[in-house]
Amino acid sequence: MGRNEMTLSFSARSENEAFARIAVASFVSQLDPTLEELNDLKTAVSEAVTNSIIHGYDSNPDGKVTIEASIDGDVVSIAIYDNGRGIEDLELARQPLYTSKPEMERSGMGFTIMENFMDRFEVTSELGQGTRVAMMKRIESKKALYN
Amino acid sequence: MSLQAELEHYRNVLIVRLRGELDHHTADIVRNKMEAEIMRGDSHHIILSLKDLQFMDSSGLGVILGRYKQVRSKGGKMVVCDVNPSVYRLFEMSGLFKIMSIYDNERMAISSLEVVS
Numbered sequence: 522m523g524r525n526e527m528t529l530s531f532s533a534r535s536e537n538e539a540f541a542r543i544a545v546a547s548f549v550s551q552l553d554p555t556l557e558e559l560n561d562l563k564t565a566v567s568e569a570v571t572n573s574i575i576h577g578y579d580s581n582p583d584g585k586v587t588i589e590a591s592i593d594g595d596v597v598s599i600a601i602y603d604n605g606r607g608i609e610d611l612e613l614a615r616q617p618l619y620t621s622k623p624e625m626e627r628s629g630m631g632f633t634i635m636e637n638f639m640d641r642f643e644v645t646s647e648l649g650q651g652t653r654v655a656m657m658k659r660i661e662s663k664k665a666l667y668n
Numbered sequence: 669m670s671l672q673a674e675l676e677h678y679r680n681v682l683i684v685r686l687r688g689e690l691d692h693h694t695a696d697i698v699r700n701k702m703e704a705e706i707m708r709g710d711s712h713h714i715i716l717s718l719k720d721l722q723f724m725d726s727s728g729l730g731v732i733l734g735r736y737k738q739v740r741s742k743g744g745k746m747v748v749c750d751v752n753p754s755v756y757r758l759f760e761m762s763g764l765f766k767i768m769s770i771y772d773n774e775r776m777a778i779s780s781l782e783v784v785s
Contacts, residue, residue, distance in 0.1 A: 535692050538692055626730040626731055628730040630758075633761065634758065637761060
């Protein structure tokens with residue numbers, strides 16, 4: 522199968538978190554992933570989108586979150602980015618259990634979950650410009666089926 | 669609504685059954701419902717019953733930890749039961765099992781709390 526791509530852009534509203542992860546899951550379903558693989562992808566997407574909404578845009582719904590996803594062979598690549606405030610200290614933000622918004626009952630596990638649930642994970646950010654998360658995951662189920 | 673929270677009192681235990689998807693958008697539903705019950709103070713302990721919870725992310729962890737702190741501050745215990753494998757993984761990753769006990773089902777969770785209360 523050749524490369525397949527999709528782009529999705531939506532308002533930074535919390536009701537779009539479910540929409541975003543379901544849209545990505547639907548796109549990836551053509552690779553016939555296992556339920557576990559799908560859940561990993563949905564969780565990672567949910568974390569990145571939630572971060573953009575809460576931290577990138579301070580819950581201002583005028584902001585836009587964009588997802589670019591592609592399938593190349595059995596590899597899914599997902600980039601999720603915003604044009605929000607950016608992250609001042611990336612190293613600190615990536616620490617497990619660290620959160621800049623404890624008053625909002627954030628667990629500080631978002632980046633840790635993305636790192637654990639995906640095969641590759643990368644975050645870049647510029648203050649006042651926005652944040653971009655790029656992740657990759659190999660979908661194994663189909664290979665297992667044909668072997 | 670993509671998340672339902674069903675609350676039931678059993679003796680001095682509040683059983684909270686979550687159904688659907690727990691994320692940042694739906695976390696408020698859980699927070700508001702549970703907080704109101706905890707503040708009323710009819711129940712001492714909480715059982716979080718997660719058999720029908722189909723999805724949860726770190727926002728769910730946040731709201732659960734928040735309620736855990738509230739119950740603890742009033743001297744109660746909070747336990748979880750019927751946890752599916754993906755939710756289990758999140759709990760494990762965040763170290764939640766270091767502070768909360770996990771049981772196979774509500775019956776076992778209830779009997780564990782009856783012993784301590």
